[in-house]
Amino acid sequence: METKSKIEPLAQPLKEKILNEINEQVMKCYQCGKCAAGCPLSGEMDYTPNQILRLLQIGEPTCDDEVLRSYGIWLCLTCDTCHSRCPQEVDFPHIMDFLRSEAIKRKKVHPKAKEIIAFHRSFLESIEKTGRLSEVGLIASYKLKTFNLLQDVDLAPKMFAKGKLEIFPHRIKGRQAIARIFEKAMKEAHND
Amino acid sequence: MTKIGYFPGCSLNGTAKEYDLSLKAIARFADVELVELNDWNCCGATAAHSLNSTLAVALPARNLAIAERMGFDEILVPCAACYSRLAQALYEIKSDEKYRTKIPQLIEMEIKGTANPITVLDFINKYVLDKIKDKLTNKLNAKFACYYGCLLTRPEHLSTIERREDPLVMEQIVKLAGGIAIDWAFKVECCGAGLSVVRTDIVGKLCAKIVDDASSRGADAIVVACPMCHSNLDMRRSEINKNLSTDNKIPAIYITQLLGLALGIEPNKLGFDKHFVPADNFIQKLQKQTVEV
Numbered sequence: 001m002e003t004k005s006k007i008e009p010l011a012q013p014l015k016e017k018i019l020n021e022i023n024e025q026v027m028k029c030y031q032c033g034k035c036a037a038g039c040p041l042s043g044e045m046d047y048t049p050n051q052i053l054r055l056l057q058i059g060e061p062t063c064d065d066e067v068l069r070s071y072g073i074w075l076c077l078t079c080d081t082c083h084s085r086c087p088q089e090v091d092f093p094h095i096m097d098f099l100r101s102e103a104i105k106r107k108k109v110h111p112k113a114k115e116i117i118a119f120h121r122s123f124l125e126s127i128e129k130t131g132r133l134s135e136v137g138l139i140a141s142y143k144l145k146t147f148n149l150l151q152d153v154d155l156a157p158k159m160f161a162k163g164k165l166e167i168f169p170h171r172i173k174g175r176q177a178i179a180r181i182f183e184k185a186m187k188e189a190h191n192d
Numbered sequence: 193m194t195k196i197g198y199f200p201g202c203s204l205n206g207t208a209k210e211y212d213l214s215l216k217a218i219a220r221f222a223d224v225e226l227v228e229l230n231d232w233n234c235c236g237a238t239a240a241h242s243l244n245s246t247l248a249v250a251l252p253a254r255n256l257a258i259a260e261r262m263g264f265d266e267i268l269v270p271c272a273a274c275y276s277r278l279a280q281a282l283y284e285i286k287s288d289e290k291y292r293t294k295i296p297q298l299i300e301m302e303i304k305g306t307a308n309p310i311t312v313l314d315f316i317n318k319y320v321l322d323k324i325k326d327k328l329t330n331k332l333n334a335k336f337a338c339y340y341g342c343l344l345t346r347p348e349h350l351s352t353i354e355r356r357e358d359p360l361v362m363e364q365i366v367k368l369a370g371g372i373a374i375d376w377a378f379k380v381e382c383c384g385a386g387l388s389v390v391r392t393d394i395v396g397k398l399c400a401k402i403v404d405d406a407s408s409r410g411a412d413a414i415v416v417a418c419p420m421c422h423s424n425l426d427m428r429r430s431e432i433n434k435n436l437s438t439d440n441k442i443p444a445i446y447i448t449q450l451l452g453l454a455l456g457i458e459p460n461k462l463g464f465d466k467h468f469v470p471a472d473n474f475i476q477k478l479q480k481q482t483v484e485v
Contacts, residue, residue, distance in 0.1 A: 040382045040398055075391075078238065079382035080346035084356055091347075100242050119390045123239035127251065131233040133202035142389065152389065155427065162466045164207045173231045174254075177300060181254070184298050185246040 013059035014067065014102070022098050028088040029053040035082030035092055045072030049082050049092050052099075068103040074113035101189070118145040128182045131172030135165060194319060197264030197307065198226035199255055201274035201419075202234050207427070208271070208419030210463020214448035215270055215312065217457055222323040226268060229258045235277035238386035249291055250298040252281035257299055259307035270312040270448075272343040272418035273385070278309040279350040311344060312417050312447065313361050314352055320451070321368065330456040331370030332478055337406035337414045338362035338373055339444075341421045342382050356380070362415055362447055369454035376409050378402045383424040392431050395424050400435035407442040412474050414444045422446065426468045443471035453478060 015026045029050065036048035047055065047070050055063040067073070076096045083091050103109050109117065122141035126134050139156075143149050159165040172178070204212040219226050236251035255278060259267045269275040284291045286305050296303055310318070345356045353359045357380060363373035381402060384395030403425060406414050416422045425432075425444040433439050444467075452462040453475070464471050 040384075041394065044394060075387070075394075077342075077382050077385050077387065078241070079342040079385070081342070081380075081382070084346045084348060093347075097241055097245060097248075101245065104243070116387075116390050117243075120239035120242050123237065124243065124247070127234045127236065127240075131231075132205075133234045133237070135202075135206050139389070152392075158468065159207065159427070162468075164209060164466060166206060170205065172233055174233065177254070178233055178251075180300070181250045181298050182247065185244055185250055188246050189244050 134169030197267035203419035257301040337411035396431035
């Protein structure tokens with residue numbers, strides 16, 4: 001039939017990808033809500049952890065989309081309170097890591113999460129270049145990425161006075177090896 | 193002298209210098225040499241596991257491989273966040289065939305999984321307490337709120353702490369040092385960790401509950417064992433106090449600084465001058481009897 005060819009193949013539901021790729025079962029959740037009760041950031045999230053799990057359980061493309069576009073997945077601190085209290089042992093932080101990288105891959109990142117990602121990227125750039133985290137480099141790069149130029153300007157002089165801020169980053173000898181680790185890991189994420 | 197591998201991590205070279213100083217000071221008393229891993233790299237922290245799961249294992253794995261090459265079967269990792277990343281990498285390599293073959297190719301080093309990360313609390317219990325218990329002459333006559341945060345107690349498969357919701361490991365150390373450990377409600381709550389820069393407002397809110405509960409229950413200081421917890425509780429105090437009706441001045445100190453004080457080491461040699469929230473009043477309260485190190 002002619003109409004058949006026009007129907008787009010249904011995307012694989014996220015819950016199946018989660019099972020296949022990171023071996024976590026969202027279907028185990030029976031909505032007791034302990035995760036949301038213990039989560040330090042439930043109050044800041046658009047969807048609480050149990051709500052995210054429910055959306056994933058439904059498995060409809062619109063629900064999956066809602067999850068990937070949520071701000072809550074970016075606020076998760078990986079504190080693991082939800083996981084440690086879950087009677088069904090759902091490793092929710094592990095699922096959150098997966099959802100974050102999936103949101104980036106599918107370009108569905110919540111607009112307010114851009115700053116959080118900019119911070120993570122600046123952090124990784126510092127490691128890629130020097131092998132370690134340079135706090136000065138991190139903050140400079142983050143400010144340039146987000147134009148939050150005045151943020152924390154009061155903190156830096158005080159840190160410097162207390163000998164807590166290294167102006168020149170320590171560059172490890174194995175920088176080339178680190179750069180190759182980055183290159184291979186990035187290529188792999190890209191090919192997924 | 194006992195020798196053990198040492199992974200200071202980026203914080204102990206920067207914002208948490210007093211943690212490094214005080215840790216080395218008590219290690220000297222316990223006759224343990226901390227041998228820094230050659231040319232170690234950053235563990236990747238929250239940034240790596242949030243964005244790239246392969247990087248999150250490969251970066252810490254390089255450090256594990258370096259420790260193996262240096263012949264260590266234990267690595268002291270004083271930062272709770274670094275500990276979590278190194279221990280998780282070891283766990284993945286041991287339990288997941290995919291990583292066992294992939295990681296050596298990525299880091300271009302052999303890795304057998306024989307070097308085990310240990311936390312500062314395990315280090316103190318295993319290597320320090322027996323050696324120093326007769327030297328804890330300066331009994332700390334004060335009340336302490338022991339704060340564990342997240343990564344020392346969770347996730348379960350990486351934690352060596354029993355009673356995850358109400359751990360007592362630090363309390364026992366405080367007691368040995370002559371102090372009183374108070375009972376309180378926020379010992380395993382999160383400080384806001386990696387959102388410190390991007391959402392300082394959230395860190396302010398979460399830490400406000402922590403410092404408020406500790407001081408309203410009469411603690412003289414909060415004791416920590418993680419540089420992320422410390423920098424949020426200490427350096428972010430003005431942001432924290434925006435959420436409270438009074439200016440909260442309770443100092444946050446490292447467990448290693450506490451032991452250092454009990455050993456009679458001079459406060460400046462333990463890096464107390466590096467805190468944003470001064471610990472002066474608290475230190476004056478203690479009977480002082482300093483020794484040279």
